[in-house]
Amino acid sequence: MIRALPVTVRPVDGETSESYFQRLASVNSVPAESLWGYLRQLHAGLPVKRNAELATTELEHLGGLPSAWFSLNRQHHLLPIRCPHTRWQFAICPTCSCLPAETSGCVRCAHGKATRVTTRTGPICLHHKRWHHESSDIDIAEMPSHLAAEKAFRGTLTNRGISLATGELTLANQLAHAWSSTEPISTEEDGTRFFLLFPATVKLAIALTDPEFVELLLNPHWSPSEHATLLSMTITAVLGHPERSDSGVLWKTVNHHASAVTVAYGMVGTRRRSRNCTMERAFFTAAYTHRACLLRHLDARHMPKISNPGQGRRAPSAQRLAMLQRA
Ligand SMILES: [Zn+2]
Numbered sequence: 001m002i003r004a005l006p007v008t009v010r011p012v013d014g015e016t017s018e019s020y021f022q023r024l025a026s027v028n029s030v031p032a033e034s035l036w037g038y039l040r041q042l043h044a045g046l047p048v049k050r051n052a053e054l055a056t057t058e059l060e061h062l063g064g065l066p067s068a069w070f071s072l073n074r075q076h077h078l079l080p081i082r083c084p085h086t087r088w089q090f091a092i093c094p095t096c097s098c099l100p101a102e103t104s105g106c107v108r109c110a111h112g113k114a115t116r117v118t119t120r121t122g123p124i125c126l127h128h129k130r131w132h133h134e135s136s137d138i139d140i141a142e143m144p145s146h147l148a149a150e151k152a153f154r155g156t157l158t159n160r161g162i163s164l165a166t167g168e169l170t171l172a173n174q175l176a177h178a179w180s181s182t183e184p185i186s187t188e189e190d191g192t193r194f195f196l197l198f199p200a201t202v203k204l205a206i207a208l209t210d211p212e213f214v215e216l217l218l219n220p221h222w223s224p225s226e227h228a229t230l231l232s233m234t235i236t237a238v239l240g241h242p243e244r245s246d247s248g249v250l251w252k253t254v255n256h257h258a259s260a261v262t263v264a265y266g267m268v269g270t271r272r273r274s275r276n277c278t279m280e281r282a283f284f285t286a287a288y289t290h291r292a293c294l295l296r297h298l299d300a301r302h303m304p305k306i307s308n309p310g311q312g313r314r315a316p317s318a319q320r321l322a323m324l325q326r327a
Pocket residue numbers: 083084085086093094095096097
Protein backbone atom coordinates (compact mmCIF):
# COMPACT_ATOMS: atom_id res chain seq x y z
CA MET A 1 0.00 0.00 0.00
CA ILE A 2 1.42 3.38 -1.03
CA ARG A 3 1.10 6.07 1.61
CA ALA A 4 -0.08 9.57 0.78
CA LEU A 5 2.59 12.23 0.30
CA PRO A 6 3.08 14.77 3.12
CA VAL A 7 1.35 17.49 1.12
CA THR A 8 -1.62 16.65 -1.08
CA VAL A 9 -3.73 18.73 -3.45
CA ARG A 10 -7.21 18.22 -4.86
CA PRO A 11 -7.27 17.58 -8.60
CA VAL A 12 -9.46 19.97 -10.56
CA ASP A 13 -12.37 18.56 -12.52
CA GLY A 14 -11.08 16.69 -15.56
CA GLU A 15 -7.41 17.14 -14.64
CA THR A 16 -5.11 14.80 -16.52
CA SER A 17 -3.10 12.31 -14.51
CA GLU A 18 0.16 13.85 -15.82
CA SER A 19 -0.90 17.34 -14.73
CA TYR A 20 -1.84 16.05 -11.28
CA PHE A 21 1.40 14.09 -11.04
CA GLN A 22 3.43 17.23 -11.73
CA ARG A 23 1.46 19.28 -9.21
CA LEU A 24 1.91 16.64 -6.52
CA ALA A 25 5.66 16.55 -7.16
CA SER A 26 5.82 20.36 -7.13
CA VAL A 27 3.97 20.92 -3.84
CA ASN A 28 6.16 18.30 -2.20
CA SER A 29 9.33 19.81 -3.68
CA VAL A 30 10.27 16.50 -5.30
CA PRO A 31 11.58 16.36 -8.89
CA ALA A 32 8.98 14.63 -11.07
CA GLU A 33 11.64 12.13 -12.27
CA SER A 34 12.41 11.14 -8.67
CA LEU A 35 8.75 10.64 -7.84
CA TRP A 36 8.34 8.48 -10.94
CA GLY A 37 11.43 6.49 -9.95
CA TYR A 38 9.89 5.95 -6.50
CA LEU A 39 6.70 4.57 -8.09
CA ARG A 40 8.76 2.28 -10.33
CA GLN A 41 10.53 0.85 -7.30
CA LEU A 42 7.13 -0.11 -5.90
CA HIS A 43 5.72 -1.33 -9.22
CA ALA A 44 8.34 -2.74 -11.55
CA GLY A 45 5.79 -2.97 -14.36
CA LEU A 46 5.81 0.78 -14.87
CA PRO A 47 7.91 1.96 -17.85
CA VAL A 48 11.14 3.95 -17.55
CA LYS A 49 9.63 6.82 -19.49
CA ARG A 50 7.05 8.57 -17.36
CA ASN A 51 3.44 7.85 -18.28
CA ALA A 52 1.13 8.88 -15.48
CA GLU A 53 -1.83 7.35 -17.33
CA LEU A 54 -0.44 3.95 -16.37
CA ALA A 55 -0.17 4.84 -12.70
CA THR A 56 -3.53 6.36 -11.83
CA THR A 57 -4.13 3.94 -8.93
CA GLU A 58 -0.73 4.82 -7.45
CA LEU A 59 -1.45 8.51 -7.96
CA GLU A 60 -4.73 8.18 -6.10
CA HIS A 61 -2.80 6.67 -3.15
CA LEU A 62 -0.11 9.38 -3.29
CA GLY A 63 -2.72 12.15 -3.35
CA GLY A 64 -5.03 10.58 -0.78
CA LEU A 65 -7.88 10.46 -3.31
CA PRO A 66 -10.86 8.10 -3.29
CA SER A 67 -10.16 4.94 -5.30
CA ALA A 68 -11.01 5.07 -9.03
CA TRP A 69 -11.11 8.90 -8.97
CA PHE A 70 -9.44 9.17 -12.38
CA SER A 71 -11.56 6.53 -14.12
CA LEU A 72 -14.82 7.95 -12.74
CA ASN A 73 -13.79 11.46 -13.76
CA ARG A 74 -12.88 10.16 -17.20
CA GLN A 75 -16.30 8.58 -17.69
CA HIS A 76 -17.93 11.85 -16.70
CA HIS A 77 -16.18 13.73 -19.51
CA LEU A 78 -16.38 11.26 -22.41
CA LEU A 79 -17.83 12.77 -25.58
CA PRO A 80 -20.90 11.21 -27.20
CA ILE A 81 -20.23 9.53 -30.52
CA ARG A 82 -22.15 7.87 -33.34
CA CYS A 83 -21.03 4.29 -33.86
CA PRO A 84 -22.51 0.86 -34.60
CA HIS A 85 -22.90 0.23 -30.86
CA THR A 86 -25.07 3.36 -30.44
CA ARG A 87 -27.06 2.60 -33.63
CA TRP A 88 -25.40 5.67 -35.16
CA GLN A 89 -27.05 8.07 -32.69
CA PHE A 90 -24.93 10.38 -30.52
CA ALA A 91 -24.43 8.58 -27.20
CA ILE A 92 -21.65 7.51 -24.87
CA CYS A 93 -20.11 4.28 -26.11
CA PRO A 94 -17.79 2.52 -23.64
CA THR A 95 -15.74 1.22 -26.59
CA CYS A 96 -15.56 4.17 -28.99
CA SER A 97 -16.12 7.39 -27.01
CA CYS A 98 -13.01 9.51 -26.41
CA LEU A 99 -12.13 12.33 -24.10
CA PRO A 100 -12.04 15.87 -25.49
CA ALA A 101 -8.60 17.22 -26.43
CA GLU A 102 -6.42 18.40 -23.59
CA THR A 103 -6.46 22.12 -22.77
CA SER A 104 -5.40 24.39 -19.93
CA GLY A 105 -7.67 24.57 -16.88
CA CYS A 106 -8.84 27.57 -14.86
CA VAL A 107 -5.94 28.90 -12.80
CA ARG A 108 -8.27 30.09 -10.04
CA CYS A 109 -9.80 26.63 -9.61
CA ALA A 110 -6.27 25.29 -8.99
CA HIS A 111 -5.36 28.06 -6.52
CA GLY A 112 -3.01 29.81 -8.90
CA LYS A 113 -1.38 26.73 -10.42
CA ALA A 114 -1.36 25.77 -14.09
CA THR A 115 -3.25 22.57 -14.90
CA ARG A 116 -4.11 20.54 -17.98
CA VAL A 117 -7.63 19.19 -18.27
CA THR A 118 -9.82 17.12 -20.58
CA THR A 119 -13.36 18.22 -19.88
CA ARG A 120 -16.71 18.47 -21.61
CA THR A 121 -16.63 22.23 -21.23
CA GLY A 122 -15.63 25.23 -23.31
CA PRO A 123 -12.82 27.72 -22.62
CA ILE A 124 -14.61 29.46 -19.72
CA CYS A 125 -14.84 28.71 -16.01
CA LEU A 126 -18.43 29.65 -15.10
CA HIS A 127 -17.60 29.57 -11.38
CA HIS A 128 -14.86 32.20 -11.55
CA LYS A 129 -16.08 33.79 -14.80
CA ARG A 130 -12.60 33.54 -16.38
CA TRP A 131 -11.49 32.70 -19.92
CA HIS A 132 -8.74 30.10 -19.44
CA HIS A 133 -8.08 28.77 -22.94
CA GLU A 134 -4.40 28.14 -23.84
CA SER A 135 -3.02 29.35 -20.52
CA SER A 136 -4.83 32.71 -20.55
CA ASP A 137 -6.71 34.10 -17.56
CA ILE A 138 -9.12 36.84 -18.61
CA ASP A 139 -11.92 38.31 -16.53
CA ILE A 140 -15.21 38.00 -18.46
CA ALA A 141 -17.61 38.76 -15.61
CA GLU A 142 -18.89 41.76 -17.60
CA MET A 143 -19.21 39.82 -20.86
CA PRO A 144 -22.63 38.13 -20.67
CA SER A 145 -22.55 36.93 -24.29
CA HIS A 146 -19.40 34.90 -23.54
CA LEU A 147 -20.97 33.37 -20.44
CA ALA A 148 -24.13 32.51 -22.39
CA ALA A 149 -22.01 30.97 -25.16
CA GLU A 150 -20.20 28.77 -22.65
CA LYS A 151 -23.52 27.48 -21.31
CA ALA A 152 -24.72 26.78 -24.86
CA PHE A 153 -21.42 25.05 -25.64
CA ARG A 154 -21.83 22.71 -22.68
CA GLY A 155 -25.57 22.24 -23.17
CA THR A 156 -25.77 21.64 -26.91
CA LEU A 157 -22.41 21.26 -28.61
CA THR A 158 -20.85 18.68 -26.31
CA ASN A 159 -24.00 16.55 -26.68
CA ARG A 160 -23.24 16.55 -30.40
CA GLY A 161 -19.73 15.25 -29.78
CA ILE A 162 -18.09 18.64 -30.27
CA SER A 163 -15.14 19.84 -28.21
CA LEU A 164 -12.73 22.76 -28.48
CA ALA A 165 -10.53 20.77 -30.86
CA THR A 166 -13.11 19.26 -33.22
CA GLY A 167 -13.48 20.56 -36.76
CA GLU A 168 -16.97 21.97 -36.34
CA LEU A 169 -15.76 24.70 -34.00
CA THR A 170 -12.84 25.58 -36.29
CA LEU A 171 -15.19 25.81 -39.28
CA ALA A 172 -17.70 27.94 -37.35
CA ASN A 173 -14.87 30.23 -36.23
CA GLN A 174 -13.63 30.67 -39.82
CA LEU A 175 -17.14 31.50 -41.02
CA ALA A 176 -17.77 33.84 -38.08
CA HIS A 177 -14.51 35.61 -38.99
CA ALA A 178 -15.60 35.98 -42.63
CA TRP A 179 -18.89 37.47 -41.40
CA SER A 180 -17.27 39.61 -38.71
CA SER A 181 -18.33 43.24 -38.99
CA THR A 182 -15.12 44.44 -37.34
CA GLU A 183 -11.75 44.97 -38.99
CA PRO A 184 -10.04 41.77 -40.11
CA ILE A 185 -8.08 40.14 -37.35
CA SER A 186 -4.60 39.00 -38.25
CA THR A 187 -4.22 35.25 -38.71
CA GLU A 188 -1.23 35.44 -36.35
CA GLU A 189 -3.72 36.21 -33.61
CA ASP A 190 -5.75 33.01 -33.67
CA GLY A 191 -6.18 33.07 -29.88
CA THR A 192 -7.48 36.64 -29.94
CA ARG A 193 -9.76 35.86 -32.82
CA PHE A 194 -11.16 32.83 -31.03
CA PHE A 195 -11.74 34.88 -27.87
CA LEU A 196 -13.47 37.80 -29.62
CA LEU A 197 -15.62 35.63 -31.85
CA PHE A 198 -16.46 32.93 -29.30
CA PRO A 199 -20.17 33.87 -28.89
CA ALA A 200 -20.66 34.08 -32.68
CA THR A 201 -18.69 30.85 -33.18
CA VAL A 202 -20.87 28.90 -30.74
CA LYS A 203 -24.10 30.23 -32.24
CA LEU A 204 -22.93 29.27 -35.71
CA ALA A 205 -21.67 25.84 -34.65
CA ILE A 206 -25.09 25.08 -33.15
CA ALA A 207 -26.86 26.16 -36.36
CA LEU A 208 -24.46 24.35 -38.70
CA THR A 209 -24.68 21.05 -36.84
CA ASP A 210 -28.47 21.04 -36.58
CA PRO A 211 -29.44 17.71 -38.22
CA GLU A 212 -32.24 19.26 -40.30
CA PHE A 213 -29.94 21.99 -41.62
CA VAL A 214 -27.20 19.50 -42.48
CA GLU A 215 -29.74 17.37 -44.33
CA LEU A 216 -30.56 20.33 -46.61
CA LEU A 217 -26.96 21.49 -47.00
CA LEU A 218 -25.83 18.04 -48.12
CA ASN A 219 -28.81 17.14 -50.28
CA PRO A 220 -27.28 15.66 -53.47
CA HIS A 221 -30.18 16.89 -55.61
CA TRP A 222 -29.35 20.54 -54.94
CA SER A 223 -26.79 22.48 -56.99
CA PRO A 224 -23.63 23.94 -55.42
CA SER A 225 -25.00 27.49 -55.81
CA GLU A 226 -28.19 26.47 -53.97
CA HIS A 227 -26.08 25.01 -51.17
CA ALA A 228 -23.99 28.19 -51.03
CA THR A 229 -27.11 30.37 -50.88
CA LEU A 230 -28.57 28.27 -48.07
CA LEU A 231 -25.33 28.42 -46.09
CA SER A 232 -24.90 32.17 -46.63
CA MET A 233 -28.50 32.97 -45.66
CA THR A 234 -28.27 30.78 -42.56
CA ILE A 235 -25.06 32.43 -41.33
CA THR A 236 -26.45 35.91 -42.01
CA ALA A 237 -29.64 35.06 -40.11
CA VAL A 238 -27.72 33.66 -37.12
CA LEU A 239 -25.20 36.53 -36.90
CA GLY A 240 -27.55 39.32 -37.97
CA HIS A 241 -25.38 40.82 -40.72
CA PRO A 242 -24.02 39.84 -44.17
CA GLU A 243 -20.55 38.60 -45.05
CA ARG A 244 -17.83 41.25 -44.67
CA SER A 245 -16.09 40.34 -47.88
CA ASP A 246 -15.79 37.40 -50.22
CA SER A 247 -13.47 35.19 -48.18
CA GLY A 248 -13.82 32.00 -50.15
CA VAL A 249 -14.45 29.96 -47.02
CA LEU A 250 -18.14 29.64 -47.90
CA TRP A 251 -17.51 28.00 -51.28
CA LYS A 252 -14.67 25.93 -49.89
CA THR A 253 -17.05 24.54 -47.26
CA VAL A 254 -19.78 23.79 -49.78
CA ASN A 255 -17.52 22.11 -52.32
CA HIS A 256 -15.57 20.12 -49.76
CA HIS A 257 -18.70 18.70 -48.16
CA ALA A 258 -20.32 18.02 -51.56
CA SER A 259 -17.36 15.90 -52.60
CA ALA A 260 -17.49 14.04 -49.27
CA VAL A 261 -21.17 13.27 -49.93
CA THR A 262 -20.16 11.81 -53.31
CA VAL A 263 -17.55 9.65 -51.59
CA ALA A 264 -20.15 8.50 -49.04
CA TYR A 265 -22.67 7.50 -51.70
CA GLY A 266 -19.91 5.60 -53.48
CA MET A 267 -19.31 3.56 -50.32
CA VAL A 268 -22.95 2.54 -49.87
CA GLY A 269 -23.43 -1.08 -50.78
CA THR A 270 -19.75 -1.90 -51.11
CA ARG A 271 -18.85 -5.22 -49.59
CA ARG A 272 -17.56 -5.09 -46.04
CA ARG A 273 -16.76 -8.60 -44.89
CA SER A 274 -20.11 -10.41 -44.98
CA ARG A 275 -22.24 -7.25 -45.00
CA ASN A 276 -22.86 -4.37 -47.36
CA CYS A 277 -21.96 -0.88 -46.18
CA THR A 278 -25.08 0.96 -44.95
CA MET A 279 -25.92 4.63 -45.52
CA GLU A 280 -25.24 5.41 -41.86
CA ARG A 281 -21.81 3.84 -41.91
CA ALA A 282 -20.92 5.40 -45.28
CA PHE A 283 -21.77 8.99 -44.28
CA PHE A 284 -20.20 8.72 -40.87
CA THR A 285 -17.06 7.17 -42.33
CA ALA A 286 -16.75 9.82 -45.05
CA ALA A 287 -16.86 12.51 -42.36
CA TYR A 288 -13.52 11.15 -41.14
CA THR A 289 -11.86 9.89 -44.30
CA HIS A 290 -12.71 13.15 -46.07
CA ARG A 291 -12.38 15.39 -42.99
CA ALA A 292 -15.86 16.80 -43.63
CA CYS A 293 -17.08 17.30 -40.08
CA LEU A 294 -20.69 18.28 -40.88
CA LEU A 295 -21.36 14.76 -42.17
CA ARG A 296 -21.09 13.56 -38.59
CA HIS A 297 -24.35 15.37 -37.84
CA LEU A 298 -26.38 13.96 -40.65
CA ASP A 299 -29.10 11.41 -40.01
CA ALA A 300 -28.34 9.34 -43.08
CA ARG A 301 -31.70 7.59 -42.88
CA HIS A 302 -33.23 10.84 -44.19
CA MET A 303 -30.92 11.17 -47.17
CA PRO A 304 -32.41 10.36 -50.60
CA LYS A 305 -31.44 7.09 -52.18
CA ILE A 306 -29.47 7.44 -55.39
CA SER A 307 -30.25 4.87 -58.04
CA ASN A 308 -26.76 4.53 -59.46
CA PRO A 309 -24.21 6.09 -57.13
CA GLY A 310 -21.34 4.20 -58.68
CA GLN A 311 -19.35 1.82 -56.54
CA GLY A 312 -16.54 3.67 -54.90
CA ARG A 313 -13.94 3.12 -52.26
CA ARG A 314 -14.79 0.41 -49.76
CA ALA A 315 -15.69 1.55 -46.25
CA PRO A 316 -12.79 0.97 -43.86
CA SER A 317 -12.93 -1.65 -41.14
CA ALA A 318 -14.31 -0.86 -37.68
CA GLN A 319 -10.74 -0.79 -36.33
CA ARG A 320 -9.60 1.67 -39.02
CA LEU A 321 -12.64 3.88 -38.36
CA ALA A 322 -11.89 3.89 -34.62
CA MET A 323 -8.32 5.02 -35.43
CA LEU A 324 -9.59 7.81 -37.67
CA GLN A 325 -11.90 9.03 -34.91
CA ARG A 326 -9.02 9.27 -32.50
CA ALA A 327 -6.69 11.03 -34.96
ZN1 LIG B 1 -19.04 2.19 -30.16
